[in-house]
Amino acid sequence: MAEFSWDIRSPLDRALVAGPYGARGEDGVTLIEIRNFDLVQVMTRRGAAGEMAKAAQARFGVAAPETPKAVSAGDATLIWSGPDQFLVLSKGGRHTMEALAPVFAGSASLSDQSHARALISVSGDKARAMLAKLSSIDLHPDVFGVGAAAATSMDHTSVTLWRGKDRNAQAVFNVLVFATFAESLWHTMLDSAAEYGVTISHSEDLV
Amino acid sequence: MRIVCPFCGERELGEFTYLGDAKPQRPAADAGEDAIYDYVYLRDNIAGPMSEHWYHGGGCRAWLKVTRNTLTHEISSVEPAAGAGAAKVGA
Ligand SMILES: [Zn+2]
Numbered sequence: 191m192a193e194f195s196w197d198i199r200s201p202l203d204r205a206l207v208a209g210p211y212g213a214r215g216e217d218g219v220t221l222i223e224i225r226n227f228d229l230v231q232v233m234t235r236r237g238a239a240g241e242m243a244k245a246a247q248a249r250f251g252v253a254a255p256e257t258p259k260a261v262s263a264g265d266a267t268l269i270w271s272g273p274d275q276f277l278v279l280s281k282g283g284r285h286t287m288e289a290l291a292p293v294f295a296g297s298a299s300l301s302d303q304s305h306a307r308a309l310i311s312v313s314g315d316k317a318r319a320m321l322a323k324l325s326s327i328d329l330h331p332d333v334f335g336v337g338a339a340a341a342t343s344m345d346h347t348s349v350t351l352w353r354g355k356d357r358n359a360q361a362v363f364n365v366l367v368f369a370t371f372a373e374s375l376w377h378t379m380l381d382s383a384a385e386y387g388v389t390i391s392h393s394e395d396l397v
Numbered sequence: 398m399r400i401v402c403p404f405c406g407e408r409e410l411g412e413f414t415y416l417g418d419a420k421p422q423r424p425a426a427d428a429g430e431d432a433i434y435d436y437v438y439l440r441d442n443i444a445g446p447m448s449e450h451w452y453h454g455g456g457c458r459a460w461l462k463v464t465r466n467t468l469t470h471e472i473s474s475v476e477p478a479a480g481a482g483a484a485k486v487g488a
Contacts, residue, residue: 239484272458326411343455
């Protein structure tokens with residue numbers, strides 16, 4: 191009988207080549223793929239908004255987002271993903287399906303998305319210029335501040351986009367994309383960023 | 398054309414898909430053949446404000462009811478279709 195061994199690999203394992211890319215001597219855009227995260231979709235049940243809100247507040251110490259925004263909850267980020275739904279993004283197994291199922295029993299349905307999405311963090315001087323070619327969302331700092339989020343499309347691909355905490359005094363834009371579309375969007379991002387010079391890496395740390 | 402999604406805000410047309418007339422209501426099971434035929438096949442060809450179903454599939458994935466003037470594309474109202482945002486509806 192054949193033996194199978196299942197390797198957990200990033201959907202960008204093949205496409206991502208760490209190092210510089212595009213215009214030489216420039217460092218306009220930084221692309222970091224973040225690997226091995228826990229991601230759970232929470233979908234509130236009909237008529238259970240109040241009960242779900244209480245459960246989320248008790249678990250995370252912050253209110254679950256009811257409008258497009260990302261809320262930082264210490265060891266998790268709660269990201270709005272549509273009416274009555276949000277994503278719980280975390281590391282280290284503290285907020286997995288198994289951990290959250292009893293918390294939301296009766297008030298929400300959960301779906302494990304940990305290996306269904308790729309997470310790409312975009313930063314750098316030219317991050318907005320590069321994203322403007324792919325997105326119709328206004329990313330001006332006056333409009334899209336830290337914690338702003340959008341369920342939107344980039345290059346005809348559904349993504350969850352939000353602005354994380356600034357890194358080195360620069361804005362950080364996080365993009366969650368379906369795993370099967372990740373490679374396609376990655377190449378589109380590289381094309382878009384090439385003229386500004388790109389620094390590519392992957393990381394195990396959520397930012 | 399842009400549509401102001403009640404959940405997401407103003408978005409470009411490319412994020413939405415069109416279903417069609419939002420007016421027809423499924424007749425009762427005993428309403429008769431003519432009523433079913435009308436519901437399934439017959440549509441008004443409206444020149445002016447029309448109630449339509451649109452899907453925000455490239456965004457929040459909610460169904461919306463949009464009132465659009467078919468002559469000018471002017472949109473006078475957008476509201477969630479039945480079921481969208483149902484968590485706040487009384488259990
Ligand atoms: Zn929407």
